[in-house]
Amino acid sequence: MRASKDAQAAYRRLVQRHAPRVPLLRNTVLAFVVGGSLCAVGQIFMNVFERHGLSPERAGAMTAVVIVLLGALLTGLGVYDEIVRLGGMGGSLPISGFANAMVAPAMEYRREGWILGVGARIFSIAGPVITYGLLAAMVIGAVYVALGLPPPR
């Protein structure tokens, strides 16, 4: 039985009236703390790498490697999903969140084998980021070519 358009609209209003409040302030503060902490850890690694003689560029790349590793490790230990449950985007947005988005499907679909499981489905979460990242890069590249601009350094 499909409700009429009027009944649907009335029900939508009822649902909105009873909707539990999303704890926006709590979520925002936790996102700030969790995301900030992850970045602080990254900064510590970066400083250590620089002190040991790496150029800032190299130190930045190495920091990304370490944070990705950390994200993957914490996903494997079953901790990272708890971090994001608390921190929301504060946990998802740093590069450790990207590692989580790769490792979680790899773990989940391992049971279907290396080819049709891990191989085919490892990008099931991160895939859109890569697809549209590539698309955006192509569009911006085309704009640069069309305007005759020098490539950014």
Added chain:
Amino acid sequence: MAMTAAVVESAENRRRCGRTFVLRDAWIAGAASVAGPTEGRGPLGGRFDRIETGHLLGQASWEMAEAELARRAFMRLCGKLALEPGDFDLLLGGDLLNQTVASSFAARSLDVPLCGLYAACATFAEGLGLAATLCDAGFCRRVAVAVSSHHDAAERQYRFPTELGIQRPPTAQWTATGSVAVAVTSGAAGGGPVRLAAFTPGRVVDFAVQDPYHMGAAMAPAAADTLATLLEDLRQSPETLGPVYTGDLARAGVPLCEALLAKRGVRLSLRDCGIELYDPARQDVHAGGSGAACSALVTAARILPDLVAGAVERTCLCATGALHSPTTYQQGESIPGIAHAVLLERSGKGGGQA
């Protein structure tokens, strides 16, 4: 019993009133429950027959773990009633997994005919109603109803890989891990301490809710429709039903169902299995529990024991299901709801242990 008589009278000796099947010879002889670790730590933890300590049960996948849950619940039921699997004429099995594999794989090691059922989280009440109908009609003397759900198997199928970090909104629900098997019998097989008095199969009701994180809103109209139908068909007033349990509307869905019922002139204060299964102060399950095992676990741990002990004379269980798949909602379809209701009564006689 006076109340039993009222139902039969209102039936005017017909077996079906409106959409409701009026049952005379269908009983619950016993139930066995197997709960997951999270459910075992909830407020009903002490009342389950078995609590698993892990999520995999020694199996290679979540899916096989769920099948093992169902098998253990069924074997536990056999043990409690001192029966062999072959003593059941039929097994009605249902779960949430694609192609209902948990039930099928559980039954591949059991010597009993299987009919698979699917009504999402309303499968348990659908199974009870159909089993009671088969017994009452004389096709079967003893039918087992077994349902299961597994949190991780459901997450993976309906949402995301289990280790992916997600922040869920407060309307989201937590799929329960567990399985329950119930023995439904006719008087010829000894009856039981609880009588299945009526079964109202539900219609699919769609109020165009599209949010997969608000199943309570998607299912509440179906629950209101089925409960109002049951009351109308049996010409009963809400007070005569005893405690009325909805399956898994949870905290966000119960007020919606009560508001819809009030609009139809039915004043009913609902209890909800999704709310009773967990302790919100200690367990972060958002709006409450869900899953085919949710209403079944609460039925086995609270509803049936309350009836057997005489704490209540009558209870209505209205299990609720959301009939979407990940494919349909990604394609922009709304989430249709369904609710099946059974009316349970204390029979006052022994025979078995519910």
